[in-house]
Amino acid sequence: MSCRTVVFISGRGSNLKALLANQRHFSVECVLSNREDAAGLMFADAQGIPTFTAPRDAFNSVREQKSALYKKTEELQPDLILLAGYMQIIDADFIHQYENRILNIHPSLLPAFPGLEPHRKAIESGAQDHGCTVHLVTPEVDSGPLLAQMSCEIRQEETEESLASRVLELEHQLYPWVVNAIAGKELIYHADGRLESSDALKKEATERKITIAP
Numbered sequence: 001m002s003c004r005t006v007v008f009i010s011g012r013g014s015n016l017k018a019l020l021a022n023q024r025h026f027s028v029e030c031v032l033s034n035r036e037d038a039a040g041l042m043f044a045d046a047q048g049i050p051t052f053t054a055p056r057d058a059f060n061s062v063r064e065q066k067s068a069l070y071k072k073t074e075e076l077q078p079d080l081i082l083l084a085g086y087m088q089i090i091d092a093d094f095i096h097q098y099e100n101r102i103l104n105i106h107p108s109l110l111p112a113f114p115g116l117e118p119h120r121k122a123i124e125s126g127a128q129d130h131g132c133t134v135h136l137v138t139p140e141v142d143s144g145p146l147l148a149q150m151s152c153e154i155r156q157e158e159t160e161e162s163l164a165s166r167v168l169e170l171e172h173q174l175y176p177w178v179v180n181a182i183a184g185k186e187l188i189y190h191a192d193g194r195l196e197s198s199d200a201l202k203k204e205a206t207e208r209k210i211t212i213a214p
């Protein structure tokens with residue numbers, strides 16, 4: 001049976017688009033957003049995938065607004081929750097309820113440069129490499145167990161924009177690949193923190209220049 005996911009977005013939705021295009025072992029059941037104007041919602045609409053929005057101004061408090069998103073998610077009973085450019089802190093209680101079943105993609109080689117403006121920070125640091133990471137979500141932002149990464153060189157004369165656009169291309173390859181690997185049980189995160197991957201997956205990762213976290 002396919003692994004049922006929901007995707008949380010707040011904006012452009014290019015990672016959502018990549019996920020929608022690569023549903024091999026998983027299905028996207030619903031796209032949820034804290035913003036009605038999230039451009040990415042149109043990708044879901046175009047494929048007839050239900051969307052649910054809970055904008056802040058439709059509720060008396062942030063608490064109520066978040067509760068609406070959590071309640072909708074619970075109704076859907078997803079196997080995995082995929083954060084794709086979701087720009088709102090998710091409460092610890094909800095994260096614990098879906099422990100090790102919420103994934104996020106972040107545009108840096110975590111643990112380097114968590115949080116905002118990772119591309120600028122990477123260039124300013126003088127690092128030679130940059131990239132993106134798919135990780136499990138824990139209450140501390142961008143700090144959960146790492147699953148896989150893709151990297152690229154930081155070039156001479158690099159700008160934030162040029163680097164962001166190269167990293168984004170990697171994100172679009174990495175995120176669906178990791179979700180398919182988890183959904184297909186070729187990548188398993190054990191409760192003791194061990195990450196197990198099949199030999200076939202390791203081979204594929206090498207071919208695709210993907211690094212599975214140790």
Ligand code: GRF
Nearest residue numbers: 012013014015085105106107
């Ligand atoms: C991506 O860079 C993602 O890694 C980060 O937010 C950005 C979202 O882009 N978390 P998009 O909305 O998927 O185009």
